[in-house]
Amino acid sequence: MFSRRKWMKVLGAGMSALDGWGQAPLRFPGKRSMLVQNDFPEDLETPAEYLNTWITPNDAFFVRQHLPRPKVDAASWRLKVGGMASNPLTLTLDDLKRMPQVKVPATLECAGNGRANYRPKVPGLQWSKGAMGNAEWRGVRVADLLKRAGAGAGVQYGNFNGADQGVAKTPDFIRSIPMRKLTHEATIVALEMNGAPLPEIHGFPARLIVPGWDGANWVKWVTEMELSAEPSKGFFFATGYRYPKYSPAPGSAVKPEDMEVLEGMAVTSYFAHPAHGATAKKGIPLRLQGVAYGGENRVSRVEISTDGGAKWLDAKLSPQNYPFAWRLFTFDWIPPERGYHVLCSRATDSAGRIQPVECPWNPGGYMYNAIERLGVMVEA
Ligand SMILES: Nc1nc2c(c(=O)[nH]1)N[C@H]1C(S)=C(S)[C@@H](COP(=O)(O)O)O[C@H]1N2
Ligand SMILES: [Mo]
Numbered sequence: 440m441f442s443r444r445k446w447m448k449v450l451g452a453g454m455s456a457l458d459g460w461g462q463a464p465l466r467f468p469g470k471r472s473m474l475v476q477n478d479f480p481e482d483l484e485t486p487a488e489y490l491n492t493w494i495t496p497n498d499a500f501f502v503r504q505h506l507p508r509p510k511v512d513a514a515s516w517r518l519k520v521g522g523m524a525s526n527p528l529t530l531t532l533d534d535l536k537r538m539p540q541v542k543v544p545a546t547l548e549c550a551g552n553g554r555a556n557y558r559p560k561v562p563g564l565q566w567s568k569g570a571m572g573n574a575e576w577r578g579v580r581v582a583d584l585l586k587r588a589g590a591g592a593g594v595q596y597g598n599f600n601g602a603d604q605g606v607a608k609t610p611d612f613i614r615s616i617p618m619r620k621l622t623h624e625a626t627i628v629a630l631e632m633n634g635a636p637l638p639e640i641h642g643f644p645a646r647l648i649v650p651g652w653d654g655a656n657w658v659k660w661v662t663e664m665e666l667s668a669e670p671s672k673g674f675f676f677a678t679g680y681r682y683p684k685y686s687p688a689p690g691s692a693v694k695p696e697d698m699e700v701l702e703g704m705a706v707t708s709y710f711a712h713p714a715h716g717a718t719a720k721k722g723i724p725l726r727l728q729g730v731a732y733g734g735e736n737r738v739s740r741v742e743i744s745t746d747g748g749a750k751w752l753d754a755k756l757s758p759q760n761y762p763f764a765w766r767l768f769t770f771d772w773i774p775p776e777r778g779y780h781v782l783c784s785r786a787t788d789s790a791g792r793i794q795p796v797e798c799p800w801n802p803g804g805y806m807y808n809a810i811e812r813l814g815v816m817v818e819a
Contacts, residue, residue: 469638471498476564480504481640485569490730491711493759493767495572497633502640503549503570505612505675509602509660513644518628522598522666525589532644535630538579543625545650545763546573546732547657550680550701553798553807559690561804568709568811571732573765576648578629581621584664594666597621599647602660614658615670616649620702625650625763628661650763651735653701653805655680676700682805689800704734705808706794708741708768708786715813719774727754727772729811732765733788740787741768747781748796748810754784774817784811 467473467481474484483502485495513532520528549570551563564570581597596615605611620626627648630637637643642659649656655675670676681698708731719725731738737760742751757767774780787793798809 467502467640469498469640470502473499473501474567474569476566480507482564484566485572487568487709487711487714489711490569490571490709491728491767493573493757494633495574497574497635497638497641500547500572500574500632500641501549501570503564503654504603504640504659505609506603506606508640509604511602511639511643511660516602516644516662518645518662518664520584520588520664520666523591523594523668524666525591526587528584528588532630535579535628535645538583540577540630541580541624541627542575542577543627543629543648543650543763544573544575544759544761545625545648546571546765547654548704548707548732550653550655550704550805551803553707553809554804556798556807556809557800557804559800561800561802563804570654571709571730571765573730574632575634576627576629577631577634578627578645578648580624581626581628581647581664582624584628585621585666588666590666593668594618595668596666596670598663598665598667598671599658599661600663600665601642601646601658602662610674612658612675613671613673614656615667615676616647616656620649620652623650651703653680653704655701679803680805681803683801686799687801693802701805704732705806706733706736706738706786706788706792707731707808707811708784708794709811710782710784710813713782713813713815716816718816718818721774721777721817721819723774725772725774725815727770727782727784729768729784730765731756731768731784731786733786733790733792735762736788736790736792737762738766738786739789741766742785742787743768743770743772744783744785745772745780747812748783751785774815777817777819780815780817782813782815 476482552570555565710729741754754768
């Protein structure tokens with residue numbers, strides 16, 4: 440598909456784009472102005488100010504891809520379900536559309552969201568807070584596909600591959616998902632995102648939705664589900680997206696046998712408004728806004744501190760309250776006096792998890808979820 444030379448050339452271009460990290464208006468078809476982490480393959484971050492709606496519009500939704508985006512032709516595209524199956528399937532897009540469809544609101548968050556906050560710095564994309572978004576996904580339950588394919592009794596994993604292919608030193612992107620998650624009623628092969636066919640950049644014509652779990656599981660352009668007793672030995676499952684079994688000292692190495700696969704996401708919250716470094720006026724109400732997400736759990740509470748964490752008060756939560764989807768919060772604050780104020784947000788989920796003051800460092804820079812903090816200058 441891509442020669443090694445061409446790949447090296449575009450990779451080079453991507454590197455220089457990293458140095459000039461910043462806003463790039465209308466550079467990417469179907470996207471509004473995004474924070475460009477890489478321009479090829481596209482890694483685009485949602486600016487924090489867009490984290491203020493229940494549904495993230497498709498044109499503002501973050502993008503992460505390890506490999507050049509494949510061009511998929513809907514007519515010749517197939518989804519194969521094989522391996523340990525008594526009735527292996529080769530489905531067309533129309534076959535999938537004819538099966539019962541379900542809607543699942545769910546937040547997609549990259550495990551590396553917030554990586555830019557780790558000290559010492561961790562290599563990888565320096566996501567701030569916008570490697571997450573919330574959408575209503577619509578498609579076919581994986582459980583229905585498993586039934587139709589006659590999944591065998593010994594099946595432990597579905598090993599998923601997409602139409603993108605390994606290039607140069609980057610291997611093919613394959614992910615294994617255990618049966619206990621695949622058979623969950625909210626795990627689907629989505630054909631639609633927010634009422635529209637999946638945009639090409641988000642996996643057209645079909646992608647996996649694994650609610651509450653690390654975004655790496657949400658395989659885009661999916662073409663194959665292999666039912667197996669064993670997980671993939673490929674890099675992106677056996678090595679990548681792993682988290683230490685214990686908290687290592689910041690900056691230290693962790694042995695591969697002490698790493699385990701990432702599944703459910705941590706509880707977290709982020710301010711969309713105001714921005715860090717904004718100014719406000721004494722006595723003039725300021726509405727603090729943001730999102731909170733609890734992975735596989737519902738968000739049950741968001742607290743705000745306007746004095747750097749000394750006192751905490753409850754924020755107001757949006758009525759939407761689904762497992763696997765974020766909630767919006769607001770807090771009306773009247774800046775009491777001139778000076779620099781540190782605003783904090785702290786979410787709690789239905790499992791009783793709460794954001795920590797300090798997030799454990801880890802060599803992949805995953806699962807950042809320390810209490811959100813930003814500074815606002817209040818003028819007289
Ligand atoms: N086929 C394929 N699927 C993929 C990836 C990829 O590189 N290739 N990246 C994964 C990662 S790491 C994330 S965080 C999400 C991002 O989904 P988005 O681009 O729709 O936001 O897709 C996942 N699915
Ligand atoms: Mo990711």
